[in-house]
Amino acid sequence: MITEFGKIFAFIIFAFLFVGISLFIARLIRPKRPTNEKLKIYECGEDTLGSPWVKFNIRFYVVALIFLIFDVEVVLLFPWALTYQDYGVYGFLVGIIFLIILAIGMAYEWRKGDLEWARPKPNIPDIKKILKKDRKQKVSEIEIAEN
Amino acid sequence: MYESLVEITGLEIFAAFVSAAMPVAFLVPFVIIAVYLERKVSAHMQDRLGPMRVGYHGLLQTIADFFKLIQKEDIVAEGIDKKFFNFAPFLVFAGSYAVYAALPFSSKYIGSETDLGIFYIIAISGLVVAGILMAGWTSNNKYSLYGAMRSAAQIISYEIPTALVILSIIMWTGTMSLATMSEMQTAYFWNWNILGGPEWGITKFVLIPFLLVAFIILYVSTLAEVNRTPFDMPEAESELVAGYHTEYSGMKFAMFFLAEYGNMFAVSAIVSVIFFGGYQSPFGYLGNTLGIEWLVPFEQVFWFAAKGIFFVFVQMWLRWTLPRVRVDQLMTICWKYLIPYSFVNLLVIGIITLL
Numbered sequence: 001m002i003t004e005f006g007k008i009f010a011f012i013i014f015a016f017l018f019v020g021i022s023l024f025i026a027r028l029i030r031p032k033r034p035t036n037e038k039l040k041i042y043e044c045g046e047d048t049l050g051s052p053w054v055k056f057n058i059r060f061y062v063v064a065l066i067f068l069i070f071d072v073e074v075v076l077l078f079p080w081a082l083t084y085q086d087y088g089v090y091g092f093l094v095g096i097i098f099l100i101i102l103a104i105g106m107a108y109e110w111r112k113g114d115l116e117w118a119r120p121k122p123n124i125p126d127i128k129k130i131l132k133k134d135r136k137q138k139v140s141e142i143e144i145a146e147n
Numbered sequence: 148m149y150e151s152l153v154e155i156t157g158l159e160i161f162a163a164f165v166s167a168a169m170p171v172a173f174l175v176p177f178v179i180i181a182v183y184l185e186r187k188v189s190a191h192m193q194d195r196l197g198p199m200r201v202g203y204h205g206l207l208q209t210i211a212d213f214f215k216l217i218q219k220e221d222i223v224a225e226g227i228d229k230k231f232f233n234f235a236p237f238l239v240f241a242g243s244y245a246v247y248a249a250l251p252f253s254s255k256y257i258g259s260e261t262d263l264g265i266f267y268i269i270a271i272s273g274l275v276v277a278g279i280l281m282a283g284w285t286s287n288n289k290y291s292l293y294g295a296m297r298s299a300a301q302i303i304s305y306e307i308p309t310a311l312v313i314l315s316i317i318m319w320t321g322t323m324s325l326a327t328m329s330e331m332q333t334a335y336f337w338n339w340n341i342l343g344g345p346e347w348g349i350t351k352f353v354l355i356p357f358l359l360v361a362f363i364i365l366y367v368s369t370l371a372e373v374n375r376t377p378f379d380m381p382e383a384e385s386e387l388v389a390g391y392h393t394e395y396s397g398m399k400f401a402m403f404f405l406a407e408y409g410n411m412f413a414v415s416a417i418v419s420v421i422f423f424g425g426y427q428s429p430f431g432y433l434g435n436t437l438g439i440e441w442l443v444p445f446e447q448v449f450w451f452a453a454k455g456i457f458f459v460f461v462q463m464w465l466r467w468t469l470p471r472v473r474v475d476q477l478m479t480i481c482w483k484y485l486i487p488y489s490f491v492n493l494l495v496i497g498i499i500t501l502l
Contacts, residue, residue, distance in 0.1 A: 001159070002159050002160065002163050004259045004260055004261040005259070005261065006163065007163050007166065007167065007248065007258060007259040008245065008248045008249075008258070008259045008261070008267070010160075010163040010164050010166075010167040011167045011170075011244060011245050011247065011248040011258055011259070012241050012244075012245050013164075013167075014164060014167040014168055014171070014244070015237075015240050015241040015243075015244035015245065016237055016241055018171060018240070018244075019236055019237045019240050019241075019402050020237070022398060022401075022402070023236075023398050023399065023402070025217070026216075026217045026218075026219075026221070026397060026398035027221070029217055029218055030217070030218055030219060030220055030221060030397060030398075031218075031220050032220060032221070033220065034220075034222065038220075038222050038224075039222070039223075039224050039225050040224060040225065041224050041225065041226065041287055041288050041394070042224070042288060042290075042388065042393055042394060043288070043289070043290075044388070052226075052286075052287045052288055052289050052291075052292060053292070054289050054292060054293070056292070056293065056296050059478075060296050060299075060300050063300050063303070063304055063478070064299075064300070064303065066482075067303045067304060067306070067307065070307045070486075071303075071306065071307065071310070074307065074310045074311065074314065077314055078266055078314065078317070078323070081314050081315075081317045081318040082317060082321065082322075082323065084318065084497070084501075085321065085500065085501065088501070089501065092497060092498075092501050095497075096494070096497075099490070099493070099494070103490060106486070106487075110482075110483070115478065115479075115482040115483060116475075117474055117475035117478045117479070
């Protein structure tokens with residue numbers, strides 16, 4: 001007797017077989033003529049520079065952490081959503097207290113700025129500031145020259 | 148479908164595999180048509196002609212593309228972690244195909260009649276994230292890594308509003324099974340969930356605006372989950388080449404492509420099942436009117452496919468209407484707008500259902 005999850009497992013096995021068979025057929029047909037240039041990592045036609053393990057924004061990690069908290073709580077809410085009508089107002093309030101705690105956590109993260117995506121501030125060069133450091137030329141002369 | 152196969156052949160495992168193979172018979176023609184449609188739709192929206200050479204108005208273009216892809220050399224560049232690099236397409240396709248197990252194509256065919264339905268779909272689509280991260284991480288390429296990280300962050304962020312909206316619908320309908328959900332919206336289109344569901348009364352009309360908000364939130368977040376424009380940051384051609392599948396070529400790339408279009412149809416089908424009656428016809432069935440019983444399931448498959456393809460078409464339409472959003476805007480839309488709104492929506496729908 002195959003259970004309903006057994007049928008799902010049949011789906012997953014079938015998907016693996018499908019990919020495997022089509023890759024195998026392609027393997028029989030396609031040519032294999034690797035050259036030095038073909039085997040280079042693609043970087044817009046230039047030679048590769050540096051390591052591919054580049055630094056990325058720490059925000060990805062923060063987003064993953066917040067997601068983890070929310071997802072666990074959403075998973076806990078699913079069984080409640082199916083049965084809360086049987087318990088009337090009491091059942092609803094229990095879920096609401098849980099949701100309010102979740103909302104307070106969300107508000108805290110928002111206030112702390114964890115939901116902001118780190119964005120570099122625009123660095124607009126100010127000609128007068130630069131000239132204060134280097135006083136060989138007068139400000140008025142530069143402005144005239146620019147005009 | 149499964150039961151009748153068991154009756155005919157008497158082999159349960161055989162029946163399970165045949166019923167598991169059915170969606171592929173739908174998926175492959177769908178992808179062939181959708182790729183053609185994508186190119187034609189985008190061309191006509193920009194006042195171009197699109198593919199015209201292969202067959203009448205380029206009808207055979209996708210089939211020609213398939214033959215091209217199957218003959219392409221498979222390049223595995225230096226420094227790639229071959230084991231996981233080759234395994235990633237399997238994982239991405241399996242995650243995308245497993246979703247079809249819980250989609251009711253008609254009242255006679257559903258892959259698995261599990262009660263968990265939509266909950267299972269949310270869980271199994273995590274496989275796609277794992278596959279994408281695997282593809283990006285093992286490719287030994289900067290663009291792939293950036294694309295994979297962005298894609299993973301985007302998919303997991305937008306999973307929360309999706310889950311919250313689905314939660315509010317579950318609170319209202321009281322079932323997680325997509326088959327039961329479609330059965331409830333039977334007969335005519337005013338019984339669809341977007342128009343307040345099958346029960347008549349004041350509740351139906353009070354619910355309609357909140358269900359509309361729920362539909363918009365769900366559609367926007369599913370759009371982000373399948374990496375479509377305006378949320379196509381992971382595959383932004385102008386900055387990341389092709390995102391996480393930059394290093395893939397030939398048939399492996401085709402598998403990613405197939406999984407992507409499969410996902411597009413799957414989320415559209417979920418939206419249509421939850422809000423637009425799934426396989427139910429909007430005006431009753433021709434088979435019932437004429438007294439031909441066997442026609443009804445085929446009509447249901449037709450309506451299911453038609454609704455799904457309509458939402459896929461809306462996705463293509465949006466692609467050529469809206470510009471791409473920035474990463475910080477993407478996160479702001481999700482965390483500061485969609486999640487609070489879906490929270491409030493959940494509470495309101497819960498209260499209305501209780502009263």
